[in-house]
Every structure is written in structure tokens, then in C-alpha cells.
Amino acid sequence: xxxxxxxxxxxxxxxxxxxxxxxxxxxxxxxxxxxxxxxxxxxxxxxxxxxxxxxxxxxxxxxxxxxxxxxxxxxxxxxxxxxxxxxxxxxxxxxxxxxxxxxxxxxxxxxxxxxxxxxxxxxxxxxxxxxxxxxxxxxxxxxxxxxxxxxxxxxxxxxxxxxxxxxxxxxxxxxxxxxxxxxxxxxxxxxxxxxxxxxxxxxxxxxxxxxxxxxxxxxxxxxxxxxxxxxxxxxxxxxxxxxxxxxxxxxxxxxx
Numbered sequence: 145x146x147x148x149x150x151x152x153x154x155x156x157x158x159x160x161x162x163x164x165x166x167x168x169x170x171x172x173x174x175x176x177x178x179x180x181x182x183x184x185x186x187x188x189x190x191x192x193x194x195x196x197x198x199x200x201x202x203x204x205x206x207x208x209x210x211x212x213x214x215x216x217x218x219x220x221x222x223x224x225x226x227x228x229x230x231x232x233x234x235x236x237x238x239x240x241x242x243x244x245x246x247x248x249x250x251x252x253x254x255x256x257x258x259x260x261x262x263x264x265x266x267x268x269x270x271x272x273x274x275x276x277x278x279x280x281x282x283x284x285x286x287x288x289x290x291x292x293x294x295x296x297x298x299x300x301x302x303x304x305x306x307x308x309x310x311x312x313x314x315x316x317x318x319x320x321x322x323x324x325x326x327x328x329x330x331x332x333x334x335x336x337x338x339x340x341x342x343x344x345x346x347x348x349x350x351x352x353x354x355x356x357x358x359x360x361x362x363x364x365x366x367x368x369x370x371x372x373x374x375x376x377x378x379x380x381x382x383x384x385x386x387x388x389x390x391x392x393x394x395x396x397x398x399x400x
Contacts, residue, residue: 145231146174146306147177147229149236153182154186159191159238161389162239163177163198195399218302236302244352247351250347251264251306255341265341266342315335
């Protein structure tokens with residue numbers, strides 16, 4: 145059994161889509177869901193309060209006052225992690241949408257291939273156009289020639305990261321350790337001699353989608369210019385109009 149940790153901040157439609165898709169494509173006898181609301185005070189909080197099949201942690205505005213968005217997110221995960229009593233725990237975002245009933249079996253199969261595997265997930269869960277990947281390769285090549293190449297540390301990101309709870313609590317300081325959620329965890333588990341597996345984006349995408357930066361796009365006061373642009377907003381809106389998503393959003397029975 146595992147516990148799903150799901151921070152929420154002012155994304156009513158996304159929150160509903162995320163949880164309804166989870167409900168639709170999961171045997172809920174196998175999971176617990178803990179949602180952590182970061183003082184949204186909007187329709188998403190009203191929605192969460194109405195779900196009897198989740199545990200809801202509500203944070204007040206004073207609890208998150210002055211927190212940068214990454215810290216608000218990671219500290220919410222840690223607040224929920226304190227309550228986890230299942231052997232496995234998975235962090236998710238409200239813009240992570242499950243679309244295949246085999247998603248849980250897929251993740252569990254990979255983490256259980258060896259007791260040395262402490263976690264599985266992905267660095268990014270998005271497909272990159274061929275032209276963009278070629279451009280990035282050329283850019284990295286020029287930087288290397290100029291002696292400016294920077295090696296990026298890759299870790300299991302919190303949009304979908306499954307861990308062994310015991311190892312997470314024993315060897316790490318949690319998600320809110322002064323770095324992007326998941327980064328410090330990755331380093332500590334590696335240092336303790338455990339493995340963390342990056343799942344191929346092409347494979348993981350068969351089971352779930354990540355609507356990248358959706359919370360930032362829908363809450364421009366949190367975002368930088370890049371994610372809060374009108375183009376980003378329109379692109380997200382187009383994805384949300386997918387027929388499969390609209391069917392899930394229209395199915396109120398998934399809340400019961």
C-alpha cells in the first residue's frame with residue numbers, strides 16, 4: 145500500500161481533474177491520498193473538503209506567509225509525510241493526470257526490482273520536439289567548446305516520485321531541505337548507497353501526463369515571465385479541452 149501526497153494551490157479545475165483521474169484509474173483500496181492545501185481559499189479548497197476518500201490538511205495564510213513557491217510546495221509535502229504509515233509514498237502535482245489503470249503496477253514493478261532501489265520517477269515528464277532537442281545539443285556543444293559547460297544535477301522531481309517510506313524517513317531530511325523538492329532527497333539516498341531509477345519519459349507517458357508549470361501559469365503572481373505568458377495560458381487551455389479530460393471532469397460520480 146502507498147500514500148499519495150498532493151499539494152494544492154488555487155487550481156480548481158486541475159485539482160478536480162487530477163483527483164478524479166486518480167480515482168478512475170486506481171484501485172483505491174491500494175492507496176491513501178493526503179492533500180495539503182496551501183491557504184487557497186477558493187473553489188479548489190471547497191472541492192477538497194467535499195471528498196470523503198482523502199485526508200485533507202489545511203494550511204492557513206499565516207503558516208505560509210513569506211514563503212517562496214518552491215518552499216511552500218516542499219514544506220507541504222513534509223507536513224503530509226509526517227502522517228505516512230504505508231511502506232511506499234509518492235509525491236504528485238495537481239497537474240499530474242493519470243490516464244492508464246496500470247500506472248501503479250508499472251511504478252511498483254520498477255521499485256521492487258531490487259531492495260537497493262529507494263525511489264523511481266522522472267526528471268521531466270514531457271516530450272521535447274526533435275528540433276528543440278537538436279538545438280539543446282548544439283547549445284551544450286558550444287558551451288563545452290567555450291569551457292562553460294555546466295553539469296546539471298538531475299533528481300526525481302515531485303510531479304511523480306515513488307519512494308520507500310522507511311528509507312526516506314531514515315536517510316533524508318525530507319522535501320523541504322533548502323533545495324527544489326526532491327533534490328536533497330536524491331543526494332542523501334545516493335550517499336546512503338541506494339539507487340534511484342529514472343523511468344523513460346516515453347514509457348511513463350503511457351500512464352500519466354504532466355501539464356508542465358500549470359500552477360504557475362494559472363497563478364501568474366507566483367510565476368516568472370516565461371511561464372505566465374498568454375501563449376502558455378492558451379497552450380494549457382488547449383490541453384485541458386481534450387475529450388478524455390472533459391469526460392472525467394463531467395463525471396461527478398468519481399468524487400464519491
